[in-house]
Amino acid sequence: MTGVTEGLIADVKKLIIERLKLEEIAVEDIGTDAPLFGEGLGLDSIDALELVIGLEKEYGVSIPDAEVGKKVFQSVRAIAQYIVDNHGREVAAADGAS
Amino acid sequence: MVRHNAGKVTLCFPGQLSRVPDEIGTRSGGGYNLPHPFLEKAWEKAGFDLSSFFFQREEEDRYLNLKLQVTSYLLSMIAFDRYRRKGGKWDFITEHSMGIYAALVAAEAVTFEDGLKIAKGIGLILEQAGEKRPGGMAAVIGLEAEEIKRICAEVPGALYVANVNGSRHFVLSGDVASLERGIELSLQRGAISVNRLTFTAPLHSPLLESITEDVREFMAGFDIQPPQTRLVGHWSGKYLIDPDEIRDFLVEELHRPVDWEGCVQHLLSQDVTCFVEMGPDNALTKLIRWIDRDVKALSYGVQDAL
Numbered sequence: 001m002t003g004v005t006e007g008l009i010a011d012v013k014k015l016i017i018e019r020l021k022l023e024e025i026a027v028e029d030i031g032t033d034a035p036l037f038g039e040g041l042g043l044d045s046i047d048a049l050e051l052v053i054g055l056e057k058e059y060g061v062s063i064p065d066a067e068v069g070k071k072v073f074q075s076v077r078a079i080a081q082y083i084v085d086n087h088g089r090e091v092a093a094a095d096g097a098s
Numbered sequence: 099m100v101r102h103n104a105g106k107v108t109l110c111f112p113g114q115l116s117r118v119p120d121e122i123g124t125r126s127g128g129g130y131n132l133p134h135p136f137l138e139k140a141w142e143k144a145g146f147d148l149s150s151f152f153f154q155r156e157e158e159d160r161y162l163n164l165k166l167q168v169t170s171y172l173l174s175m176i177a178f179d180r181y182r183r184k185g186g187k188w189d190f191i192t193e194h195s196m197g198i199y200a201a202l203v204a205a206e207a208v209t210f211e212d213g214l215k216i217a218k219g220i221g222l223i224l225e226q227a228g229e230k231r232p233g234g235m236a237a238v239i240g241l242e243a244e245e246i247k248r249i250c251a252e253v254p255g256a257l258y259v260a261n262v263n264g265s266r267h268f269v270l271s272g273d274v275a276s277l278e279r280g281i282e283l284s285l286q287r288g289a290i291s292v293n294r295l296t297f298t299a300p301l302h303s304p305l306l307e308s309i310t311e312d313v314r315e316f317m318a319g320f321d322i323q324p325p326q327t328r329l330v331g332h333w334s335g336k337y338l339i340d341p342d343e344i345r346d347f348l349v350e351e352l353h354r355p356v357d358w359e360g361c362v363q364h365l366l367s368q369d370v371t372c373f374v375e376m377g378p379d380n381a382l383t384k385l386i387r388w389i390d391r392d393v394k395a396l397s398y399g400v401q402d403a404l
Contacts, residue, residue, distance in 0.1 A: 021387060045239045045291035046384040049266060052240065052290055065288045066240075 003084040004077065011058075012079050019054040020047050032076045048073055055079070061086040105371025106189040108330075109178065109204060110386075112377045113195030113356075114163065115170045116295055119378045122151050122169065136175050136210065140168065143211055144218050148172055158222070163296055167196060167221035168214070170377065174200035175210060176400045177376040186374070186398075190365060192330040194382055195261070195302065195356050196220075198348065204376070205325035207344060212320050216348070219316050224299045224352070227309045233300030235260060235271045236281050240290030242266060249283045260302035261356040264388040269295070269356075271303040306353040313349045332356045335364025358382075362389045374398050 013027045016036075020043070034040040037048070051073065052063045061083055063069045072082045140146045145154035146168050153159040174197065193201035196217070203213040238246065246268045250257045255276030261269035270280045277294075284292045300306060322341035329338045331347055333354055338344050362385075365373075372394040375382045380397035387395055 021391075044384070045237070045293060046267065046381070046388065048290050049239050050388065063290065066285055066291050069290050 004080045008080045012076050015054050019050045036073055059083045106369050107372045108190040108365050108370045109188045110373050110375045110382045111174050111193040111197035111201040112382050113197045114167050144214050161225040164221040164225050168218050171200050171217040173400050174377045177398050178204050181398050191327045194332050194358055205327045205329045207323050207325040223312050228298030233273050234277045235295040235297045237293045238268050238284045238289050253279045258303040263358045263385050271300040302355050317345050332361050335361045
């Protein structure tokens with residue numbers, strides 16, 4: 001695990017809540033390493049599409065196909081790591097602020 | 099009070115569930131332990147026990163989709179009954195795919211008993227069509243409309259767009275080999291997910307034109323009244339008003355595609371600001387969220403009714 005800050009983890013959780021309109025869920029309710037689909041938050045493929053768009057808009061990173069999506073959407077930490085590995089544009093700003 | 103704002107409210111009746119809800123199938127049944135009058139009627143009139151998820155007649159019980167179809171109808175009706183009893187309001191009713199049967203009951207165009215018979219009867223016709231000429235359906239998420247059309251055109255056999263659920267959410271329908279090729283191509287072209295649905299018949303595709311006469315004959319025996327709420331059909335955003343027109347809709351919708359996005363857009367143009375999904379799932383709610391992020395969409399569910 002490299003380059004993933006607590007700030008980025010919190011931002012990814014906020015993105016999930018905002019994108020999926022999870023009005024009754026707070027950042028602290030989402031486990032950083034908990035599965036997002038099936039068990040855990042119980043997200044589905046329509047939610048995955050929302051997250052793909054959210055990641056493109058917020059961080060400029062794209063999910064090219066289902067295989068990559070499956071790996072990236074395993075957990076909040078996996079999403080954050082993918083943003084770092086793919087040079088998501090807000091990472092530098094987030095690190096600079098911390 | 100269920101109403102959330104001053105705009106208009108639409109009740110949305112979803113199509114067939116893709117799986118058995120967790121609360122169901124875990125209890126012993128046989129017509130006992132049915133906590134809602136609709137479930138008692140399902141046992142008496144259709145021989146279906148929801149709590150244990152089985153039909154009395156073995157030749158019906160072997161059909162998974164038939165059971166899912168009747169289950170979907172019952173759960174939508176229970177959600178609607180619960181919503182109505184708690185004082186929920188609505189201005190429009192709409193539906194997705196096989197959700198039309200419960201929507202017709204909610205709009206007072208057919209009785210609950212007839213809705214049950216229609217849902218089961220058409221479900222049986224579809225199962226038999228699937229046995230004679232196997233087909234299937236798959237939800238493709240992430241690709242755009244042009245790519246989906248290209249895939250359908252490239253596949254050598256019969257493959258069609260059966261649902262336009264949103265700008266990047268489609269359902270393909272076709273014969274088994276064509277569907278498998280369509281799934282493969284969709285994944286190769288960057289779909290975020292492709293899920294094979296449980297259907298064994300190529301619903302909402304021209305391949306089902308072959309059952310038109312069977313469905314028309316079956317529907318002839320039912321009394322249909324003009325809906326008492328404005329009822330918006332799923333392929334055109336058009337109001338279903340006349341009983342003969344509804345009868346035609348029920349026949350034709352099986353071989354015509356669902357345009358859910360168009361239907362929602364029409365309702366948005368009618369000042370609808372709140373969509374309430376009637377059923378245990380939230381698939382339509384999520385599709386509406388995709389179509390318009392600002393509109394209120396929620397699933398009412400069946401929580402304390404089962």
